[in-house]
Amino acid sequence: MKTTILYTLFLIAATLTLVNRYTPLYINNSILHFIILFIAALTFVLIASQLFGKLKKSRSQLLAFIIVGVLCFIKSFLTWGGDWKTQTILYKNMTNDNKNIEFQMRGDRFSFGYKKRVVNRLKLFPGFDWTTDIDTATIDHKHWKKMNLYVNEMKFVSK
Incomplete structure (x- = not known):
């Protein structure tokens, strides 16, 4: 039973990590992202230790x-570019409330300035989004309502 849980946790965490990396799935919470990465790495080490007969004492497991x-933590600190934050909701889908076209920004960690993008964001459930780049000049206005709602998740001071 214990081994089944270990393999299941590894499979779920590793899959989420890979899907986040190689598909438009975006984990929008850095703490959740760190927890998933940590579970994937720790379960991998524990599975490898079972296969090689190591880490039998609780002290070595700790x-x-x-x-x-x-x-x-070191890997996350050195490679994490920051979370994308919504500054403006440009369009809202008329049929699906979880789907928006948003202008997002994130601060560069080791340089000055911000990265910017316009994405079609589908909120799957808390902590997980499906984001794809979109050109607002080509959207079908029959399905989208223009909003221009200033959200300011970056908490810029407005004048």
Whole structure:
């Protein structure tokens, strides 16, 4: 039973990590992203230790837990570019309330300035979005209502 849970957690966490990396699925919460990465890495280490007959004592398992946590934190800190934050909801879908066309920004970690994008965002459930780049000049206005709703998730000071 314990092994089944370990394999299942690894499969789910590794799949979410890979799908987030290689598809338009976007984990929009950095803490959730870190937890999923940590679970994938830790379960991989525990599965490998079972296969090689290592980490049998609770002290060595705790040490592995700490080392994997520190390595995941360092990896996240050095590679994380910041979360995309919605500044303006440009269009809202008339048939699906979870679908918007949004102008988003994120701060660059090691340089000055911001990255910007306009995306078609489908909110799947809390923490997970399906985002695709879109050209607002080519949208079908029969399905989209123009909003220009200023959200300001970056918390810029307005004049």
